[in-house]
Amino acid sequence: MSALTLFVLNAVLAMMMFGIALSLTTADFKRIVSKPKGPMVGLAAQFILLPALTCGLTWLIPMPSEVALGLILVSCCPGGSFSNLMTYLSNGNTAMSVSMTGVASLLACVLTPFNFMLYAELNPHTQQLMQTISVSATDMLVIVALVLALPLAAGLFCANHFPHFARRSEPFFRIVSLITLFGFVAIALTMNWQRFIGGASIFLLAVVFHNALALMIGWGSARALGLNKADRRAITLEVGLQNSGLGLGIIFTFFADQTAMAIIAAAWGIWHLISGMGLSLTWQYLDRRHARQNKHKKQFIYES
Structure with a gap:
């Protein structure tokens, strides 16, 4: 992939992160300080439990080292904006979900490169592959900071100083984010279509199992930790719906020759949309059934 193509891809990813930040305000960050329990549980699950358990499972379960490395990278990415929409549709704590997405994206500037390099080196299967690639942790940190930190800071500035612009343009950037994700997925699958078809069962099984683990x-x-239903749903979706677009951006930049990594991240990008929507629809159904049962119960008591 040419330097110009990589620049364009990273610029588009940065624009996507700018759009995410337009929906954030200082109140979202104050909310975490005032009610830290839920967000801290979610962030710990996202940046500590998920990468650690992913590393352990890719160590114990036999799989190609490229596949393992792809799963580890995705597990180190923060949640994406799709989790906010799914939380809203699931009657979850949307405000907390938005706050967690903002904070997780900021923490990911450091934690995504750190966790990835740490667990890739701890896993003996991926360690050998990493030694042949010779990826610089500093270079990865710089790229992630450029496509996450700077766009998020610019988006937050606009959201707080130009709220009218932020409200009007945020839906546009939300659509752009979804199109960007599909674009990254399409590029990854198109470039590696024969490899994907040849090992589709392995790739899909790994992605479906890993996504279920994250959820x-x-x-x-x-x-x-005894959180209420709305908070549980928000945290479930925030941890289970990763920003695989960021993962693909990192792969295109540093792991262009590792086709299985790109396929894993691309398949994640498709599957987490399906699983997130499926889970949201299931929760909606359960809420409607619970409401009907309560209505019948109240009616029975009244008639009695």
């Missing part, structure tokens, strides 16, 4: 980690962490 369970989010839900289990929130449930274990």
Whole structure:
């Protein structure tokens, strides 16, 4: 991939992050300070539990080292803006979801490169592959900061100083974010189509299982610490719906020859949309059924 193409891809990714920040305000960050329990549980699950468990499972379960490295990278990425929409549709705590996305994106400037390099080196299978690639942690940190930190800072500035512009343009950038994700996925699959077809069963099985693990980690962490239903749903979706666009951007920049990594991140980009929507529809159905049961129960008591 040419230097110009990489520049364009990273610029588009930066624009996507700018759009995410337009929906954030200082109140979103103050909310985490005033009510830290839920967000801290979610962030710990996202940046500590998920990468660590992913590393352990890719160590124990036999799989190609490229596939393992792709799963580790995706697990180190923050949640994306799609989690906010799914949380809203799921009757979850949307305000907390938005706050977590903002904070997670800022933390990812450091934690995504740090976690990825740490767990890639700890896993003996991926360690050998990393030694052949010779990726610089500093270079990765710089790229992630450029496509995350600067656009987020610019978006936050606009959201707080030009709120009218932010409100009017935020829907446009939300659509651009979704199109960008599909564009990254299409590029990755088109470039590696034969490899994807040849090992589709392995790739899809790895992605579906890993996404289920991420969702369970989010839900289990929130449930274990006694958070309410709305908070559990927000954390489940925030941990389970990763910013795979960022993962693809990193892969295109540093791992262009590792086709299986690109396929894993691209498949994640498709599957987490399906699983997120499916989970949201399931929760909506359960809420409607619960409401009907309560209505019938109240009616029965009244008639009695």
